[in-house]
Amino acid sequence: MRHSTTPRKAAVGVALALVAGTMAACGGDSEASQASLGKDDVLTITTFSDFGYDALIEQWNADPDRPFSVKMTKIADWDPWKQTMTQALQAGDGLTDVVAIEGDAMPQFLTDGASEQFADLTDPSLDDRWVEYAYENAQTADGKQVAYPTDAGPEGFCYRADLFEKAGLPSDREEVKAVFESWDSYFAAGEQLTEELPETKWFDSSGAIAQAMLNQTQFPFQTEDNTVEVNNPELQNVWETVTSKVDTLSPRVVQWEDDWEAGFANDGFATIPCPGWMFSNVKSAAPDVEGWDFVDAFPGGGGNWGGSYLAVPMQSEHQEEAKELANWLTDTEQQLAAFEAAGNYPANVGAQEALAEENITDPYFNDAPTAKILANRAAAVEPGHPYKGDKYSDILGLFLTAIQRVDEGISPDESWATFEQAVESLS
Amino acid sequence: MTTIEALRTGEPAQQTGPPTPRLTWRQKLSQWDFRFSPYLYFLPFFLAFLLVGVYPMAYSGYLSFFSWPRYGADHGPGVGFANYAHVLTDPVFHKAFWNTIGIFLLSSVPQVLIATVIAGMLDTPLRGRTWWRMSVLLPFVVAPAATALIFGSLFADKSGLVNEIIRAVGLPGVSWHSDRFASWTAIATMVNYRWTGYNTLIILAAMQAVPRQLYEAAALDGASRVRQFLHVTLPSIRPTMFFVIVTATIGGMQIFTEPRLFDTNLQFQGGANYQYQTLTMYVFNTSNSGTDPYPRAAAATWLIVLLIIGIALLQFLVTRHLQRRAER
Numbered sequence: 001m002r003h004s005t006t007p008r009k010a011a012v013g014v015a016l017a018l019v020a021g022t023m024a025a026c027g028g029d030s031e032a033s034q035a036s037l038g039k040d041d042v043l044t045i046t047t048f049s050d051f052g053y054d055a056l057i058e059q060w061n062a063d064p065d066r067p068f069s070v071k072m073t074k075i076a077d078w079d080p081w082k083q084t085m086t087q088a089l090q091a092g093d094g095l096t097d098v099v100a101i102e103g104d105a106m107p108q109f110l111t112d113g114a115s116e117q118f119a120d121l122t123d124p125s126l127d128d129r130w131v132e133y134a135y136e137n138a139q140t141a142d143g144k145q146v147a148y149p150t151d152a153g154p155e156g157f158c159y160r161a162d163l164f165e166k167a168g169l170p171s172d173r174e175e176v177k178a179v180f181e182s183w184d185s186y187f188a189a190g191e192q193l194t195e196e197l198p199e200t201k202w203f204d205s206s207g208a209i210a211q212a213m214l215n216q217t218q219f220p221f222q223t224e225d226n227t228v229e230v231n232n233p234e235l236q237n238v239w240e241t242v243t244s245k246v247d248t249l250s251p252r253v254v255q256w257e258d259d260w261e262a263g264f265a266n267d268g269f270a271t272i273p274c275p276g277w278m279f280s281n282v283k284s285a286a287p288d289v290e291g292w293d294f295v296d297a298f299p300g301g302g303g304n305w306g307g308s309y310l311a312v313p314m315q316s317e318h319q320e321e322a323k324e325l326a327n328w329l330t331d332t333e334q335q336l337a338a339f340e341a342a343g344n345y346p347a348n349v350g351a352q353e354a355l356a357e358e359n360i361t362d363p364y365f366n367d368a369p370t371a372k373i374l375a376n377r378a379a380a381v382e383p384g385h386p387y388k389g390d391k392y393s394d395i396l397g398l399f400l401t402a403i404q405r406v407d408e409g410i411s412p413d414e415s416w417a418t419f420e421q422a423v424e425s426l427s
Numbered sequence: 428m429t430t431i432e433a434l435r436t437g438e439p440a441q442q443t444g445p446p447t448p449r450l451t452w453r454q455k456l457s458q459w460d461f462r463f464s465p466y467l468y469f470l471p472f473f474l475a476f477l478l479v480g481v482y483p484m485a486y487s488g489y490l491s492f493f494s495w496p497r498y499g500a501d502h503g504p505g506v507g508f509a510n511y512a513h514v515l516t517d518p519v520f521h522k523a524f525w526n527t528i529g530i531f532l533l534s535s536v537p538q539v540l541i542a543t544v545i546a547g548m549l550d551t552p553l554r555g556r557t558w559w560r561m562s563v564l565l566p567f568v569v570a571p572a573a574t575a576l577i578f579g580s581l582f583a584d585k586s587g588l589v590n591e592i593i594r595a596v597g598l599p600g601v602s603w604h605s606d607r608f609a610s611w612t613a614i615a616t617m618v619n620y621r622w623t624g625y626n627t628l629i630i631l632a633a634m635q636a637v638p639r640q641l642y643e644a645a646a647l648d649g650a651s652r653v654r655q656f657l658h659v660t661l662p663s664i665r666p667t668m669f670f671v672i673v674t675a676t677i678g679g680m681q682i683f684t685e686p687r688l689f690d691t692n693l694q695f696q697g698g699a700n701y702q703y704q705t706l707t708m709y710v711f712n713t714s715n716s717g718t719d720p721y722p723r724a725a726a727a728t729w730l731i732v733l734l735i736i737g738i739a740l741l742q743f744l745v746t747r748h749l750q751r752r753a754e755r
Contacts, residue, residue, distance in 0.1 A: 079693060079694070079695070083715050086498075086715065087715075089498055090498060090499065090500055091500065092500050108497075108717075111497075111498075113496055113497060113498040113499060114497070114498040117498060253585070254691045254692070254693070255693070256693070257691045258580065258583050258586060259583060259584060259585040259586055262585070262586050391717065394716075394717055397693065397694045398694070400693060401692055401693070401694055401696065401699050402699075404692065404699035405699040405700050407699075408602070408604075408605035408699055408700070409602075409605060410699075410700055415700075418700070421518060422519075425513075425517060425519075425718075426716070426717055426718060
């Protein structure tokens with residue numbers, strides 16, 4: 001980075017030019033076979049985090065009847081992939097045939113200019129395949145289907161039954177529902193636990209609680225005509241509630257960072273909002289802790305956190321085949337397999353019904369019937385909450401950062417002023 | 428008239444030799460080869476430099492006067508100096524400016540000082556000299572990403588080794604990521620770890636070129652080693668010091684990898700309160716934002732270029748002033 005002298009810059013540039021040239025050459029190769037993909041041809045897909053597709057793609061490639069093979073690239077986190085994807089869309093080059101998009105950012109890819117960069121996946125035979133709100137979240141105003149839903153994120157709460165017991169709270173999966181009845185009862189129980197166990201905090205991070213509450217509001221950042229409006233009572237309520245708990249209940253760590261991860265195993269906190277995809281994080285961060293359980297309740301009703309999509313960029317030269325793969329991956333069988341591999345709760349209706357019947361339990365969470373609970377949680381989700389405008393993902397990032405500032409000791413008023421300023425410069 | 432001047436003015440060096448015979452084609456070729464092929468050897472570099480150095484700079488200057496649709500592949504209508512106005516009035520840019528200056532001072536100043544002292548020590552007849560000299564360069568070989576990851580976990584707020592040690596002594600742990608000055612210090616430490624050895628070797632090379640007789644003379648006059656260092660070594664390596672300081676400045680203005688990988692904020696904006704966002708991070712983040720991303724980033728880049736030129740000029744003037752005073 002530092003001291004880069006001009007020759008070195010030039011060398012890097014030449015190297016980049018070479019790479020770009022090679023990539024262009026690859027593009028040229030596949031162009032020759034654009035008509036249809038043969039047995040030896042490869043269709044590419046990029047996902048982030050864990051979609052639970054590894055075994056599925058192996059299965060596809062092992063099947064001699066498949067017309068082409070598939071190669072998947074997995075990116076660790078969504079945020080860098082969002083940047084890479086946005087830049088590749090602007091460059092009109094460099095994306096794989098199928099790309100995964102995170103649900104909160106879906107609205108910005110539906111706007112004019114962005115939606116034209118994606119192939120229309122409309123297929124009348126699939127209309128009833130997915131939960132309606134998930135399906136419609138990937139539709140433009142004039143009805144173009146930009147992406148297929150993969151998973152949804154109905155949330156319950158994961159909690160430490162052993163710590164609850166120590167603090168004199170109900171810990172049984174049925175009795176503990178009372179704690180998670182409303183946000184008031186939830187925070188009150190937190191006060192009790194942190195008083196009894198001063199080393200332990202109540203929730204995993206202020207950001208997670210803020211997301212949970214945001215997902216129950218209707219117009220947190222933008223009104224229905226996409227006007228940015230952050231000074232509304234709904235958002236104020238979330239802000240004031242979460243920032244007022246920082247001193248007592250928050251471990252003051254940033255989600256996904258080292259200190260956050262350490263909290264799972266070393267009694268750092270006792271509860272965490274848990275969509276299905278969070279299970280694998282809990283298990284990998286605290287493989288030896290016995291006491292994690294999963295309750296069939298959520299303060300203030302229900303909530304959906306996350307859920308992703310598969311889309312086919314216009315720059316793909318094999319849009320028909322890409323559509324075929326996206327279709328296959330989001331079908332019932334494959335969605336069930338993905339749930340078992342990674343815990344991602346399917347947006348596919350058939351898969352949801354199958355899961356509810358199977359009554360799968362998870363030994364890690366004290367044999368909790370995870371599939372059934374998630375089905376109940378999904379039923380409690382209020383569709384259309386929150387309204388996600390074209391800037392939802394951007395403002396959400398700024399809002400969570402504002403909460404992080406309060407966690408770090410900046411006063412809520414000062415942090416809010418910085419947040420408003422940052423939102424302003426988005427336009 | 429010396430030979431060199433003669434060569435420069437194109438006159439033959441020897442006026443009195445026998446008249447040169449007409450050159451054959453082969454001789455002419457060989458003469459052209461001698462005169463022009465060095466430029467041909469250079470040419471690839473300049474072509475590459477034109478392509479990947481000059482052109483992007485010129486284009487980004489052009490781009491900074493236009494707008495850009497969020498998912499467009501080309502720029503929109505011109506907007507005059509609006510992008511510059513936006514960057515100059517952006518409080519985040521102001522913060523990034525002071526962060527960069529702060530991290531730069533915390534890294535470059537100790538770095539050059541320590542490098543000079545270590546070089547001075549390596550310049551003495553040591554046992555296993557080469558081994559010592561090689562080992563100071565070792566941190567430089569470590570990839571910056573690896574350095575940042577290692578230091579990132581050393582400086583972790585709750586579970587980091589540095590805070591464990593501080594707490595073991597009985598002091599309260601430092602908030603390495605949220606306190607502005609502490610975060611600068613942590614980042615500067617990474618930079619120093621990586622670049623001190625590199626500068627040491629450059630300064631050492633300059634020290635080796637100082638004539639040994641000067642030291643012998645000084646020793647005869649009874650000057651101690653420290654006095655020799657201050658009054659013989661330092662004045663003799665002034666041009667090299669100037670080079671090291673300027674390159675360290677340019678590097679300091681471009682700090683990116685260390686703070687970016689040190690970042691715990693999910694938006695990678697250099698801390699939740701922008702407390703360690705540097706100017707290059709500002710450019711990078713701006714180019715990823717929703718409104719006029721590339722033109723605004725281009726405007727910020729050009730402001731940084733002007734800033735570096737300004738600082739380099741200032742350093743040049745100060746050094747020249749010092750040099751003149753020393754010569755007087």
